[in-house]
Amino acid sequence: MKIRILFISTIIFLSATFAFAQTSPLPSAFRLWNEVQLILPIADGKDAKGKRIDKVSATFSGVLRVGRRNLDFLDNRLGASLDFRVNRHLSLLVGAVYRKDELVENRRRFETRLNFGATFFTTWRGFNIRDRNMFEHRFRNSRTDLNVYRHRIQISRPLKIGGKEIFTPFISEEGNLDLRSRKWLLNDFFAGITRIINRKTSIDLAYVRSDIQPTNVNGLSVGLKIRLK
Template sequence: MTTKISGNVSIAEITRDEMQRSGYLLSILFLVLALSVPVKGQNTVTPPREDNQFWNETQIVKHLNEKRDLVFIGVIRLGRDWHRPVDERAGLGYAFKVNPHLTIMPTYLFVSYQPFPGRLINEHRLVMNVTGKFSLRKFTFTDRNLFERRVRHSNPDFTVYRNRLQIDHPARIGNFEFKPFIADEVWYSTQTLQGKDAGWFRNRISVGILKQFTKHFYGEFFYLHQHDGVSRPGNIPVVGTLFKYTL
């Protein structure tokens, strides 16, 4: 005998309907959970070998006297094909001229960069900038040497040496005066990678123009290509600017 309830619907029929609805709900829940579970292959980010970037550096210079300047530094770099900031820096330098041909500037920089998704590096940089400059006829040769101690909280500290040679020459187009330049920079690092020091690992070559717009405003506009067989990304085409405001 089948037990009846109101509306002539049997308990068996109600139970069967509830089981069907429960089955549908469980199927939907299982599907949602399956789609939301991280897939290792999809979430693993392969560090890119190349990236297109835009760099900007802004310096505010406060003259202390004829031989000494205080330099405030801010840097932002857009990467991942110009889509988002990947490198932000802020710091302070104290520049003093030893003589007309030699300038020394101890500098502190805080750097935060995200070279690719899932990778974040924060570091303090203690930099000694030693720059020599001399002229030959109308050519100006600038030899910049940077000695950087990079301090990281979660990784061993290391030292980087950078040498950059720049040659520029005055030019004019109509009333527009500027200096085209070419520069090359090589890098050496004591950082241990894959069980050995990185050594001479990076080269940057750049071309551009230098322009003194006013007594207080100076700008650089350049194209740079970085070749690096160690870092990721390592090969980076760059369009960049540098602006210097003197108070």
């Protein structure tokens, strides 16, 4: 089962990479991606080793992406989601996001997204692997609504000194597929580290490469995660 999931993931992202390689090159821009997540545990339990885990949790998120010459607010999002941990290999999620963007200067767009999906977890030789599969409906103002399949895979490995975790390097890639046209809408690649600040707070710092119309993005991604209890 684990090998099958990894094989399917590899095929999907090879297809996405090939598809983007066939498009004409786009102008490149540098941007700052910022996200804050507030995580509220609702119900907890214990895993097979007796370790406490969140069985049900709610996440409230805010996203601010800035760029262009005046550091304009290009992409703003507010979201909320529920995560249901089924077992150590699977969790289910459902959520909603409100988005306002101005990726093209002086052209503002608004949309509401509803999504549901599943995340698969496994480990291999010390590497942690997360494979998220999500279906999303996008209600778009003054534009045709979209149904999108979003696939994201992340591989990480904690680095420890004297048994204490120092930080966790990771790479991650996400592709978005328009289910109507069968075309890839974007491809995001991340390479960075996660640093635990304290038992309730962690921060992700990463280089991000986003291939999306009308501009290819190279930038810095900063993500802050805070547990509320």
